[in-house]
Amino acid sequence: MKNHVAISGAIAAALLLPACSKREPPLEQRLLEEIAGAYPTNASPNGVxxxxxxxxxxxxxxxxxxxxxxxxxxxxxxxxxxxxxxxxxxxxxxxxxxxxxxxxxxxxxxxxxxxxxxxxxxxxxxxxxxxxxxxxxxxxxxxxxxxxxxxxxxxxxxxxxxxxxxxxDPAPPAYSRDLVWVLDDWLLGTDGQIAPTFNTRHDLAHDGRWGNRITVNGRTNEVLALRPGERIRLRIVNVANGRVFTPDFGGLAAKVIAVDGLYVRQPFDASGFELAPGNRIDVDLTAGRASAVAPIEDRFRPSRPNHLADVRVEGEPVETPRFALPSRANVPAWKAGSETPVHAELALDARGGGPFGIEWTINGVAFQGHESATGHTGISLAQDRFNHLRFTNRSARLHPIHLHGMFFRVLTRNGRAVDEAFFRDTVLVHPRETVDVGVVPVDEGSWMLHCHILEHAEAGMMTMLEVGKTAGGKHDGMAH
The missing domain is CATH 2.60.40.420 (Cupredoxins -  blue copper proteins)
Incomplete structure (x- = not known):
């Protein structure tokens, strides 16, 4: 459903900025105006x-x-x-x-x-x-x-x-059903039980722990039974330690309506979306009028597809619910966002050392534990201000970067503009890739930023972002 609640703090910040021209407001003010109404600043408890x-x-x-x-x-x-x-x-x-x-x-x-x-x-x-x-x-x-x-x-x-x-939603769209698929993989030993050794050197040196059994909702034989004409909302969550899934819905009419929780500005074809660990997509799926079985496959590695589940259409037809695809009007394009100075560049890399023999680092620093006073990069973000962050992957491994407490939008990949009509809380940074994102944090506090390949995070690829009204200095492109 469309959300028209304004980000009041961001608007206030924009209005306080001095105008440098009568014809065109400053760039930062324009960027803040674009995000107005995207999502609420405050919770609105109804007493329940x-x-x-x-x-x-x-x-x-x-x-x-x-x-x-x-x-x-x-x-x-x-x-x-x-x-x-x-x-x-x-x-x-x-x-x-x-x-x-x-x-x-x-x-x-x-x-x-x-x-x-x-x-x-x-x-x-x-x-x-x-x-x-x-x-x-x-x-x-x-x-x-x-x-x-x-x-x-x-x-x-x-x-x-x-x-x-x-x-x-307060008034959810009238889907026939609202269902959840939890994608995971499991590394089993020869005894059929979960392999008991964790954070191995192999997992740390690669893309984390990838299992040898893939499940949907804990099962290897998941079947989604639909009646002809049913229209469902399918919420897909990747909880794997390291595996990336790219679901292929074949010939099914499947559209992504939400990414990482929030509705997209314009729904798009669900096949081909990379679901990194931590990512979610909500899919609008309508069953055809003829009986059929459609296999859903993971094609992250096209040469080695993995079977995820089957969608089986059978039985008496039902009337298809008719309503417009849910969407969010206020997802900023931020085409000029990449023109702003980079407030903080976060270099993602590895080195030898630490308790596991390998440390994963952000700006050369390995996180030393949640309760430790060391291992932080000291990056601060200004509340209610546009912040331009750059993730530079200097390694040959995957890094899905997750930010707590805020949503962001991808601006560029390797310097090329990206037209993602949605927010994220997790973005997959490929080997040797640079990803720029724009974020307007509205919640003050200390928030984690980390790789959601859990072995990489455990070996140090975490840090804290300090969000405050005076944080972030002059936004001079340096990490403070």
Whole structure:
């Protein structure tokens, strides 16, 4: 649905900027005016509180092809419980840790208060074994989000700790059904259990831990049964440690209507979109009138496609719901965004050393742990201002870069303008590639930036962004 709520802080900042010409306002003011109305600055709680209880614990489940698999799970299920709320409702989650190690819940893509982000710090430490903590927040945005631990994620997510949070529109589009696919892969040993060695030198030196079994919703034989004429909203989430998926929907009428939670300005063909770890897409899919079976394949590596699931159309036809594809009018084009000075360039690279023998670095710095005072690059962003960031991948590996607490838009790849009519919270930076993004952070605080290949993050490719009204200095293109 279209969102016309203004980013008041950004507008105020734009209006306070001095005009350098009677004919044309300054560039930064024009960029801020473009984002006006894109998404809300503040949450708008309606007084309704949705309470959930989530317990993380070891268990054994019949996953993959039905054989017992020893996992760590939320509420005894993998994927974890699907939490659904309406925009304006407050989420209250009582989280209990029954694992043998500390854990947290990070709400990936949700713009939450800083202390609810699930990142363990000195002020908000991780939840120890046997402890309970209550997360409470009102989402600012409708969309598809997910939750997972943010401490030793490379092991905890791989063992099965992930779930989906769906924030529905106040008046959702009238789809026949609203469904979720959680994409993952699992590295199994010869005993059929999860390989117990994590953060291996091989995984660190490559694109993280890629498994030998691919699942949709924890199964290897997922079938989506549709009746002819059904129109569904299919929310697809990539929770894998390192694997990138590129779903191919074949001849199905499938359009992407949302990326990383937010509606796109103009829906587009769903086949060919690269879903890096952490990415989500919402797909509008209508079943044809004839009975058919359509295999859905992953074609990230075209020479080695992977079967994901089947869509089976059969049974009595139903009337197809008729409504315009949901969209978001106010996604800035920001064609002049790349002309602004680069506020901070983040060089992504590796070196020998550290506890794993390999360190992944941002600007030559390896993150030393959430609660440590060292390992930060010291980058600050100005709240309610346009910030131009550049990710320069000096390595031969993939790096999906995820920003907490904010959405951004890709401006260029290798200096060439990119016309993405949508926001992101995660962007895949390919080997030796440079990606420029524009971001207007509206939430003050310390927010993480990291590679979402979880092994790379564990080995140091993380840092903190400090967002404040006076942060960012003079925007002179230097990382402060």
């Amino acid at each position: 509180v949705r309470s959930f209880e989530i317990t993380a614990a070891e268990t054994e489940l019949p996953l993959l092809d039905g054989k017992p698999l020893r996992v760590w799970a939320y509420n005894g299920q993998v994927p974890g419980p699907e939490l659904r709320v309406r925009l304006g409702e407050t989420v209250r989650v009582e989280f209990t840790n029954r694992l043998p190690v500390p854990s947290t819940l990070h709400w990936h893509g949700v713009r939450v208060p800083n202390d609810m982000d699930g990142v363990p710090t000195q002020s908000r430490p991780a939840i120890k074994p046997g402890e309970t903590f209550v997360y409470e927040f009102t989402p600012k945005d409708a969309g598809t989000f997910w939750f997972h631990p943010h401490i030793r994620s490379s092991e905890q997510v791989e063992r099965g700790l992930f779930g989906v949070l769906v924030v529905e």
